[in-house]
Amino acid sequence: MLIKLTISKLGAAKVALNGTPVRYLSAAMDKGNNFFFRQLFDTVSSTYTYLLGDTKTREAVLIDPVLEHAQRDADLVNQLGFSLIYALNTHMHADHITGTGKLKALLPGARSGIGKASGAQADVYLEEGQVVTFGCHQLLAASTPGHTNGCMTYICHEQGIAFTGDTLLIRGCGRTDFQEGSSEALYNSVHKKIFTLPDYYTLYPAHDYKGQTATTVAEEKKYNPRLTKPLDEFVDIMKNLNLPYPKMIDKAIPANKVCGLF
Ligand SMILES: [Fe+2]
Structure with missing residues:
Protein backbone atom coordinates (compact mmCIF):
# COMPACT_ATOMS: atom_id res chain seq x y z
CA MET A 1 0.00 0.00 0.00
CA LEU A 2 2.81 2.33 0.97
CA ILE A 3 4.51 1.71 -2.33
CA LYS A 4 1.38 2.39 -4.35
CA LEU A 5 0.91 5.70 -2.53
CA THR A 6 4.48 6.74 -3.21
CA ILE A 7 4.19 5.93 -6.88
CA SER A 8 1.01 7.90 -7.30
CA LYS A 9 2.71 10.86 -5.61
CA LEU A 10 5.34 10.71 -8.30
CA GLY A 11 2.64 10.81 -10.95
CA ALA A 12 4.08 7.74 -12.64
CA ALA A 13 3.07 7.22 -16.26
CA LYS A 14 2.95 3.46 -16.01
CA VAL A 15 4.81 2.60 -19.20
CA ALA A 16 7.92 0.48 -19.50
CA LEU A 17 10.87 1.34 -21.72
CA ASN A 18 9.63 -1.08 -24.36
CA GLY A 19 6.25 0.68 -24.36
CA THR A 20 4.29 -2.08 -22.62
CA PRO A 21 2.09 -1.24 -19.63
CA VAL A 22 3.81 -1.77 -16.32
CA ARG A 23 2.47 -3.84 -13.49
CA TYR A 24 4.20 -2.57 -10.37
CA LEU A 25 5.65 -5.24 -8.17
CA SER A 26 4.45 -4.93 -4.63
CA ALA A 27 6.74 -5.26 -1.63
CA ALA A 28 4.54 -8.11 -0.49
CA MET A 29 5.53 -10.23 -3.50
CA ASP A 30 8.06 -12.89 -2.67
CA LYS A 31 11.27 -12.10 -4.49
CA GLY A 32 13.39 -14.43 -2.43
CA ASN A 33 16.97 -13.26 -2.10
CA ASN A 34 17.65 -12.81 -5.78
CA PHE A 35 18.49 -9.09 -5.67
CA PHE A 36 22.18 -8.40 -6.29
CA PHE A 37 23.73 -5.09 -5.31
CA ARG A 38 27.33 -3.89 -5.56
CA GLN A 39 28.75 -0.40 -4.99
CA GLN A 71 36.76 -2.90 -18.29
CA ARG A 72 36.61 -3.48 -14.52
CA ASP A 73 32.82 -3.30 -14.61
CA ALA A 74 32.54 -5.55 -17.68
CA ASP A 75 34.85 -8.12 -16.07
CA LEU A 76 32.73 -8.12 -12.92
CA VAL A 77 29.52 -8.54 -14.93
CA ASN A 78 31.07 -11.48 -16.79
CA GLN A 79 32.60 -13.11 -13.71
CA LEU A 80 29.26 -13.02 -11.94
CA GLY A 81 27.47 -14.45 -14.95
CA PHE A 82 25.25 -11.42 -15.49
CA SER A 83 23.98 -10.10 -18.76
CA LEU A 84 24.08 -6.29 -18.76
CA ILE A 85 20.89 -4.95 -20.29
CA TYR A 86 21.16 -1.26 -19.36
CA ALA A 87 23.99 1.14 -18.54
CA LEU A 88 22.23 4.19 -17.11
CA ASN A 89 23.34 7.64 -16.08
CA THR A 90 21.63 9.70 -13.41
CA HIS A 91 22.62 12.80 -15.41
CA MET A 92 25.14 14.21 -17.86
CA HIS A 93 28.22 14.36 -15.65
CA ALA A 94 30.71 17.21 -15.70
CA ASP A 95 33.45 15.63 -13.58
CA HIS A 96 34.12 12.38 -15.41
CA ILE A 97 33.41 10.69 -18.73
CA THR A 98 30.70 8.07 -18.71
CA GLY A 99 31.55 4.42 -19.41
CA THR A 100 28.23 3.61 -21.09
CA GLY A 101 29.54 3.74 -24.68
CA LYS A 102 32.58 1.57 -23.92
CA LEU A 103 30.47 -0.88 -21.93
CA LYS A 104 28.16 -1.30 -24.91
CA ALA A 105 31.18 -2.34 -26.94
CA LEU A 106 32.48 -4.67 -24.22
CA LEU A 107 29.10 -6.18 -23.42
CA PRO A 108 27.01 -6.41 -26.60
CA GLY A 109 23.32 -6.30 -25.79
CA ALA A 110 23.66 -3.51 -23.25
CA ARG A 111 21.76 -0.32 -23.98
CA SER A 112 22.57 3.14 -22.66
CA GLY A 113 19.97 5.27 -20.92
CA ILE A 114 19.75 8.81 -19.55
CA GLY A 115 17.10 11.40 -18.70
CA LYS A 116 15.47 12.81 -21.83
CA ALA A 117 15.92 16.39 -20.65
CA SER A 118 19.71 15.91 -20.38
CA GLY A 119 20.21 16.60 -24.07
CA ALA A 120 22.64 13.66 -24.32
CA GLN A 121 22.35 10.85 -26.83
CA ALA A 122 21.45 7.36 -25.59
CA ASP A 123 19.57 4.26 -26.68
CA VAL A 124 16.72 4.97 -24.26
CA TYR A 125 15.54 8.27 -22.84
CA LEU A 126 14.01 8.21 -19.40
CA GLU A 127 11.16 10.39 -18.28
CA GLU A 128 9.19 10.78 -15.08
CA GLY A 129 7.46 7.58 -14.07
CA GLN A 130 9.15 5.24 -16.53
CA VAL A 131 10.26 1.88 -15.22
CA VAL A 132 13.47 0.00 -15.94
CA THR A 133 12.96 -3.74 -15.45
CA PHE A 134 15.75 -6.26 -14.89
CA GLY A 135 14.53 -9.75 -14.08
CA CYS A 136 11.82 -9.38 -11.46
CA HIS A 137 13.21 -6.09 -10.19
CA GLN A 138 12.30 -2.56 -11.17
CA LEU A 139 13.78 0.91 -11.03
CA LEU A 140 11.32 3.79 -11.18
CA ALA A 141 12.70 6.91 -12.87
CA ALA A 142 11.85 10.14 -11.04
CA SER A 143 12.74 13.45 -12.63
CA THR A 144 14.75 15.48 -10.09
CA PRO A 145 16.15 18.54 -11.91
CA GLY A 146 18.23 21.22 -10.26
CA HIS A 147 21.87 20.10 -10.43
CA THR A 148 21.21 19.70 -14.15
CA ASN A 149 18.01 19.84 -16.19
CA GLY A 150 17.97 16.13 -16.91
CA CYS A 151 18.80 14.70 -13.47
CA MET A 152 16.94 11.50 -12.63
CA THR A 153 16.65 9.61 -9.35
CA TYR A 154 16.18 5.87 -9.79
CA ILE A 155 14.03 4.33 -7.07
CA CYS A 156 13.79 0.62 -6.28
CA HIS A 157 10.72 0.50 -4.04
CA GLU A 158 10.80 -3.23 -3.34
CA GLN A 159 14.28 -2.90 -1.82
CA GLY A 160 13.66 0.49 -0.16
CA ILE A 161 16.59 2.14 -1.94
CA ALA A 162 17.11 5.07 -4.32
CA PHE A 163 20.01 6.31 -6.45
CA THR A 164 20.00 10.07 -6.19
CA GLY A 165 22.84 11.04 -8.53
CA ASP A 166 24.05 14.53 -7.61
CA THR A 167 20.59 15.75 -6.62
CA LEU A 168 21.17 14.67 -3.04
CA LEU A 169 24.60 13.81 -1.66
CA ILE A 170 25.36 12.59 1.86
CA ARG A 171 24.94 15.75 3.98
CA GLY A 172 25.16 17.81 0.81
CA CYS A 173 23.90 18.22 -2.75
CA GLY A 174 25.24 18.80 -6.24
CA ARG A 175 26.25 22.30 -7.27
CA THR A 176 23.76 24.38 -9.23
CA ASP A 177 26.00 26.95 -10.88
CA PHE A 178 26.42 25.34 -14.33
CA GLN A 179 24.64 22.99 -16.79
CA GLU A 180 21.29 24.80 -16.44
CA GLY A 181 21.50 24.35 -12.69
CA SER A 182 18.79 25.85 -10.50
CA SER A 183 18.89 25.95 -6.71
CA GLU A 184 15.10 26.37 -6.51
CA ALA A 185 14.54 23.36 -8.77
CA LEU A 186 16.98 21.22 -6.80
CA TYR A 187 15.34 22.16 -3.50
CA ASN A 188 11.89 21.28 -4.86
CA SER A 189 13.13 18.01 -6.36
CA VAL A 190 14.61 16.88 -3.04
CA HIS A 191 11.64 17.95 -0.95
CA LYS A 192 8.96 16.63 -3.31
CA LYS A 193 10.57 13.48 -4.73
CA ILE A 194 13.19 12.26 -2.23
CA PHE A 195 12.18 13.51 1.23
CA THR A 196 8.67 12.15 0.54
CA LEU A 197 10.04 8.60 0.33
CA PRO A 198 9.73 6.53 3.51
CA ASP A 199 12.26 7.53 6.19
CA TYR A 200 13.95 4.13 6.18
CA TYR A 201 14.83 4.17 2.46
CA THR A 202 18.58 3.97 1.90
CA LEU A 203 19.95 6.59 -0.50
CA TYR A 204 22.97 6.00 -2.71
CA PRO A 205 24.52 9.14 -4.22
CA ALA A 206 26.71 9.53 -7.30
CA HIS A 207 29.65 10.76 -5.22
CA ASP A 208 31.07 11.04 -1.77
CA TYR A 209 34.24 12.90 -0.89
CA LYS A 210 34.50 11.96 2.79
CA GLY A 211 34.40 8.16 2.72
CA GLN A 212 30.71 7.66 3.40
CA THR A 213 28.84 5.18 1.24
CA ALA A 214 25.11 5.66 1.82
CA THR A 215 22.55 7.56 3.84
CA THR A 216 18.82 7.38 4.58
CA VAL A 217 15.89 9.68 3.97
CA ALA A 218 15.50 10.19 7.74
CA GLU A 219 19.16 11.15 8.21
CA GLU A 220 19.14 13.71 5.41
CA LYS A 221 15.84 15.22 6.56
CA LYS A 222 17.48 15.75 9.95
CA TYR A 223 21.14 16.43 9.24
CA ASN A 224 21.56 17.74 5.70
CA PRO A 225 23.12 21.14 6.39
CA ARG A 226 21.66 22.72 3.26
CA LEU A 227 18.37 21.03 2.54
CA THR A 228 16.98 21.29 6.07
CA LYS A 229 16.99 25.09 5.63
CA PRO A 230 14.07 27.13 4.19
CA LEU A 231 14.22 27.66 0.42
CA ASP A 232 15.51 31.24 0.53
CA GLU A 233 18.36 30.29 2.88
CA PHE A 234 19.20 27.31 0.71
CA VAL A 235 19.38 29.51 -2.41
CA ASP A 236 21.66 31.88 -0.53
CA ILE A 237 23.97 29.07 0.58
CA MET A 238 24.22 27.77 -3.00
CA LYS A 239 24.88 31.28 -4.36
CA ASN A 240 27.81 31.75 -2.02
CA LEU A 241 29.64 28.42 -2.39
CA ASN A 242 32.32 30.06 -4.58
CA LEU A 243 33.30 26.73 -6.11
CA PRO A 244 36.15 26.55 -8.63
CA TYR A 245 35.43 25.93 -12.33
CA PRO A 246 35.21 22.12 -12.69
CA LYS A 247 38.48 20.95 -14.23
CA MET A 248 36.95 18.13 -16.30
CA ILE A 249 33.87 19.96 -17.58
CA ASP A 250 35.19 21.04 -20.99
CA LYS A 251 36.21 17.46 -21.76
CA ALA A 252 33.41 15.62 -20.00
CA ILE A 253 30.33 17.41 -21.32
CA PRO A 254 31.04 16.99 -25.07
CA ALA A 255 32.01 13.33 -24.46
CA ASN A 256 29.02 12.59 -22.26
CA LYS A 257 26.66 13.93 -24.91
CA VAL A 258 27.57 10.82 -26.90
CA CYS A 259 27.87 8.09 -24.24
CA GLY A 260 31.53 8.91 -23.59
CA LEU A 261 32.58 8.02 -27.15
CA PHE A 262 34.41 10.84 -28.88
FE1 LIG B 1 27.12 15.95 -11.62
Whole structure:
Protein backbone atom coordinates (compact mmCIF):
# COMPACT_ATOMS: atom_id res chain seq x y z
CA MET A 1 0.00 0.00 0.00
CA LEU A 2 2.81 2.33 0.97
CA ILE A 3 4.51 1.71 -2.33
CA LYS A 4 1.38 2.39 -4.35
CA LEU A 5 0.91 5.70 -2.53
CA THR A 6 4.48 6.74 -3.21
CA ILE A 7 4.19 5.93 -6.88
CA SER A 8 1.01 7.90 -7.30
CA LYS A 9 2.71 10.86 -5.61
CA LEU A 10 5.34 10.71 -8.30
CA GLY A 11 2.64 10.81 -10.95
CA ALA A 12 4.08 7.74 -12.64
CA ALA A 13 3.07 7.22 -16.26
CA LYS A 14 2.95 3.46 -16.01
CA VAL A 15 4.81 2.60 -19.20
CA ALA A 16 7.92 0.48 -19.50
CA LEU A 17 10.87 1.34 -21.72
CA ASN A 18 9.63 -1.08 -24.36
CA GLY A 19 6.25 0.68 -24.36
CA THR A 20 4.29 -2.08 -22.62
CA PRO A 21 2.09 -1.24 -19.63
CA VAL A 22 3.81 -1.77 -16.32
CA ARG A 23 2.47 -3.84 -13.49
CA TYR A 24 4.20 -2.57 -10.37
CA LEU A 25 5.65 -5.24 -8.17
CA SER A 26 4.45 -4.93 -4.63
CA ALA A 27 6.74 -5.26 -1.63
CA ALA A 28 4.54 -8.11 -0.49
CA MET A 29 5.53 -10.23 -3.50
CA ASP A 30 8.06 -12.89 -2.67
CA LYS A 31 11.27 -12.10 -4.49
CA GLY A 32 13.39 -14.43 -2.43
CA ASN A 33 16.97 -13.26 -2.10
CA ASN A 34 17.65 -12.81 -5.78
CA PHE A 35 18.49 -9.09 -5.67
CA PHE A 36 22.18 -8.40 -6.29
CA PHE A 37 23.73 -5.09 -5.31
CA ARG A 38 27.33 -3.89 -5.56
CA GLN A 39 28.75 -0.40 -4.99
CA LEU A 40 31.91 0.43 -6.97
CA PHE A 41 34.15 3.48 -6.66
CA ASP A 42 36.36 5.73 -8.78
CA THR A 43 39.04 7.35 -6.63
CA VAL A 44 39.81 10.10 -9.16
CA SER A 45 36.34 11.65 -9.37
CA SER A 46 34.95 10.04 -6.18
CA THR A 47 32.14 8.60 -8.29
CA TYR A 48 30.06 5.63 -7.21
CA THR A 49 28.93 3.13 -9.82
CA TYR A 50 26.23 0.65 -8.91
CA LEU A 51 25.69 -2.82 -10.31
CA LEU A 52 22.21 -4.24 -9.71
CA GLY A 53 21.11 -7.66 -10.86
CA ASP A 54 18.60 -10.44 -10.67
CA THR A 55 20.49 -13.58 -9.64
CA LYS A 56 17.85 -15.84 -11.17
CA THR A 57 17.37 -14.34 -14.63
CA ARG A 58 20.95 -12.91 -14.59
CA GLU A 59 19.81 -9.56 -16.03
CA ALA A 60 21.76 -6.61 -14.65
CA VAL A 61 21.88 -2.82 -14.77
CA LEU A 62 24.78 -0.44 -14.14
CA ILE A 63 24.20 3.08 -12.85
CA ASP A 64 26.77 5.83 -13.50
CA PRO A 65 29.69 3.83 -14.91
CA VAL A 66 33.01 5.66 -15.36
CA LEU A 67 34.95 5.35 -18.65
CA GLU A 68 38.26 4.40 -17.01
CA HIS A 69 36.56 1.53 -15.15
CA ALA A 70 34.48 0.13 -18.02
CA GLN A 71 36.76 -2.90 -18.29
CA ARG A 72 36.61 -3.48 -14.52
CA ASP A 73 32.82 -3.30 -14.61
CA ALA A 74 32.54 -5.55 -17.68
CA ASP A 75 34.85 -8.12 -16.07
CA LEU A 76 32.73 -8.12 -12.92
CA VAL A 77 29.52 -8.54 -14.93
CA ASN A 78 31.07 -11.48 -16.79
CA GLN A 79 32.60 -13.11 -13.71
CA LEU A 80 29.26 -13.02 -11.94
CA GLY A 81 27.47 -14.45 -14.95
CA PHE A 82 25.25 -11.42 -15.49
CA SER A 83 23.98 -10.10 -18.76
CA LEU A 84 24.08 -6.29 -18.76
CA ILE A 85 20.89 -4.95 -20.29
CA TYR A 86 21.16 -1.26 -19.36
CA ALA A 87 23.99 1.14 -18.54
CA LEU A 88 22.23 4.19 -17.11
CA ASN A 89 23.34 7.64 -16.08
CA THR A 90 21.63 9.70 -13.41
CA HIS A 91 22.62 12.80 -15.41
CA MET A 92 25.14 14.21 -17.86
CA HIS A 93 28.22 14.36 -15.65
CA ALA A 94 30.71 17.21 -15.70
CA ASP A 95 33.45 15.63 -13.58
CA HIS A 96 34.12 12.38 -15.41
CA ILE A 97 33.41 10.69 -18.73
CA THR A 98 30.70 8.07 -18.71
CA GLY A 99 31.55 4.42 -19.41
CA THR A 100 28.23 3.61 -21.09
CA GLY A 101 29.54 3.74 -24.68
CA LYS A 102 32.58 1.57 -23.92
CA LEU A 103 30.47 -0.88 -21.93
CA LYS A 104 28.16 -1.30 -24.91
CA ALA A 105 31.18 -2.34 -26.94
CA LEU A 106 32.48 -4.67 -24.22
CA LEU A 107 29.10 -6.18 -23.42
CA PRO A 108 27.01 -6.41 -26.60
CA GLY A 109 23.32 -6.30 -25.79
CA ALA A 110 23.66 -3.51 -23.25
CA ARG A 111 21.76 -0.32 -23.98
CA SER A 112 22.57 3.14 -22.66
CA GLY A 113 19.97 5.27 -20.92
CA ILE A 114 19.75 8.81 -19.55
CA GLY A 115 17.10 11.40 -18.70
CA LYS A 116 15.47 12.81 -21.83
CA ALA A 117 15.92 16.39 -20.65
CA SER A 118 19.71 15.91 -20.38
CA GLY A 119 20.21 16.60 -24.07
CA ALA A 120 22.64 13.66 -24.32
CA GLN A 121 22.35 10.85 -26.83
CA ALA A 122 21.45 7.36 -25.59
CA ASP A 123 19.57 4.26 -26.68
CA VAL A 124 16.72 4.97 -24.26
CA TYR A 125 15.54 8.27 -22.84
CA LEU A 126 14.01 8.21 -19.40
CA GLU A 127 11.16 10.39 -18.28
CA GLU A 128 9.19 10.78 -15.08
CA GLY A 129 7.46 7.58 -14.07
CA GLN A 130 9.15 5.24 -16.53
CA VAL A 131 10.26 1.88 -15.22
CA VAL A 132 13.47 0.00 -15.94
CA THR A 133 12.96 -3.74 -15.45
CA PHE A 134 15.75 -6.26 -14.89
CA GLY A 135 14.53 -9.75 -14.08
CA CYS A 136 11.82 -9.38 -11.46
CA HIS A 137 13.21 -6.09 -10.19
CA GLN A 138 12.30 -2.56 -11.17
CA LEU A 139 13.78 0.91 -11.03
CA LEU A 140 11.32 3.79 -11.18
CA ALA A 141 12.70 6.91 -12.87
CA ALA A 142 11.85 10.14 -11.04
CA SER A 143 12.74 13.45 -12.63
CA THR A 144 14.75 15.48 -10.09
CA PRO A 145 16.15 18.54 -11.91
CA GLY A 146 18.23 21.22 -10.26
CA HIS A 147 21.87 20.10 -10.43
CA THR A 148 21.21 19.70 -14.15
CA ASN A 149 18.01 19.84 -16.19
CA GLY A 150 17.97 16.13 -16.91
CA CYS A 151 18.80 14.70 -13.47
CA MET A 152 16.94 11.50 -12.63
CA THR A 153 16.65 9.61 -9.35
CA TYR A 154 16.18 5.87 -9.79
CA ILE A 155 14.03 4.33 -7.07
CA CYS A 156 13.79 0.62 -6.28
CA HIS A 157 10.72 0.50 -4.04
CA GLU A 158 10.80 -3.23 -3.34
CA GLN A 159 14.28 -2.90 -1.82
CA GLY A 160 13.66 0.49 -0.16
CA ILE A 161 16.59 2.14 -1.94
CA ALA A 162 17.11 5.07 -4.32
CA PHE A 163 20.01 6.31 -6.45
CA THR A 164 20.00 10.07 -6.19
CA GLY A 165 22.84 11.04 -8.53
CA ASP A 166 24.05 14.53 -7.61
CA THR A 167 20.59 15.75 -6.62
CA LEU A 168 21.17 14.67 -3.04
CA LEU A 169 24.60 13.81 -1.66
CA ILE A 170 25.36 12.59 1.86
CA ARG A 171 24.94 15.75 3.98
CA GLY A 172 25.16 17.81 0.81
CA CYS A 173 23.90 18.22 -2.75
CA GLY A 174 25.24 18.80 -6.24
CA ARG A 175 26.25 22.30 -7.27
CA THR A 176 23.76 24.38 -9.23
CA ASP A 177 26.00 26.95 -10.88
CA PHE A 178 26.42 25.34 -14.33
CA GLN A 179 24.64 22.99 -16.79
CA GLU A 180 21.29 24.80 -16.44
CA GLY A 181 21.50 24.35 -12.69
CA SER A 182 18.79 25.85 -10.50
CA SER A 183 18.89 25.95 -6.71
CA GLU A 184 15.10 26.37 -6.51
CA ALA A 185 14.54 23.36 -8.77
CA LEU A 186 16.98 21.22 -6.80
CA TYR A 187 15.34 22.16 -3.50
CA ASN A 188 11.89 21.28 -4.86
CA SER A 189 13.13 18.01 -6.36
CA VAL A 190 14.61 16.88 -3.04
CA HIS A 191 11.64 17.95 -0.95
CA LYS A 192 8.96 16.63 -3.31
CA LYS A 193 10.57 13.48 -4.73
CA ILE A 194 13.19 12.26 -2.23
CA PHE A 195 12.18 13.51 1.23
CA THR A 196 8.67 12.15 0.54
CA LEU A 197 10.04 8.60 0.33
CA PRO A 198 9.73 6.53 3.51
CA ASP A 199 12.26 7.53 6.19
CA TYR A 200 13.95 4.13 6.18
CA TYR A 201 14.83 4.17 2.46
CA THR A 202 18.58 3.97 1.90
CA LEU A 203 19.95 6.59 -0.50
CA TYR A 204 22.97 6.00 -2.71
CA PRO A 205 24.52 9.14 -4.22
CA ALA A 206 26.71 9.53 -7.30
CA HIS A 207 29.65 10.76 -5.22
CA ASP A 208 31.07 11.04 -1.77
CA TYR A 209 34.24 12.90 -0.89
CA LYS A 210 34.50 11.96 2.79
CA GLY A 211 34.40 8.16 2.72
CA GLN A 212 30.71 7.66 3.40
CA THR A 213 28.84 5.18 1.24
CA ALA A 214 25.11 5.66 1.82
CA THR A 215 22.55 7.56 3.84
CA THR A 216 18.82 7.38 4.58
CA VAL A 217 15.89 9.68 3.97
CA ALA A 218 15.50 10.19 7.74
CA GLU A 219 19.16 11.15 8.21
CA GLU A 220 19.14 13.71 5.41
CA LYS A 221 15.84 15.22 6.56
CA LYS A 222 17.48 15.75 9.95
CA TYR A 223 21.14 16.43 9.24
CA ASN A 224 21.56 17.74 5.70
CA PRO A 225 23.12 21.14 6.39
CA ARG A 226 21.66 22.72 3.26
CA LEU A 227 18.37 21.03 2.54
CA THR A 228 16.98 21.29 6.07
CA LYS A 229 16.99 25.09 5.63
CA PRO A 230 14.07 27.13 4.19
CA LEU A 231 14.22 27.66 0.42
CA ASP A 232 15.51 31.24 0.53
CA GLU A 233 18.36 30.29 2.88
CA PHE A 234 19.20 27.31 0.71
CA VAL A 235 19.38 29.51 -2.41
CA ASP A 236 21.66 31.88 -0.53
CA ILE A 237 23.97 29.07 0.58
CA MET A 238 24.22 27.77 -3.00
CA LYS A 239 24.88 31.28 -4.36
CA ASN A 240 27.81 31.75 -2.02
CA LEU A 241 29.64 28.42 -2.39
CA ASN A 242 32.32 30.06 -4.58
CA LEU A 243 33.30 26.73 -6.11
CA PRO A 244 36.15 26.55 -8.63
CA TYR A 245 35.43 25.93 -12.33
CA PRO A 246 35.21 22.12 -12.69
CA LYS A 247 38.48 20.95 -14.23
CA MET A 248 36.95 18.13 -16.30
CA ILE A 249 33.87 19.96 -17.58
CA ASP A 250 35.19 21.04 -20.99
CA LYS A 251 36.21 17.46 -21.76
CA ALA A 252 33.41 15.62 -20.00
CA ILE A 253 30.33 17.41 -21.32
CA PRO A 254 31.04 16.99 -25.07
CA ALA A 255 32.01 13.33 -24.46
CA ASN A 256 29.02 12.59 -22.26
CA LYS A 257 26.66 13.93 -24.91
CA VAL A 258 27.57 10.82 -26.90
CA CYS A 259 27.87 8.09 -24.24
CA GLY A 260 31.53 8.91 -23.59
CA LEU A 261 32.58 8.02 -27.15
CA PHE A 262 34.41 10.84 -28.88
FE1 LIG B 1 27.12 15.95 -11.62
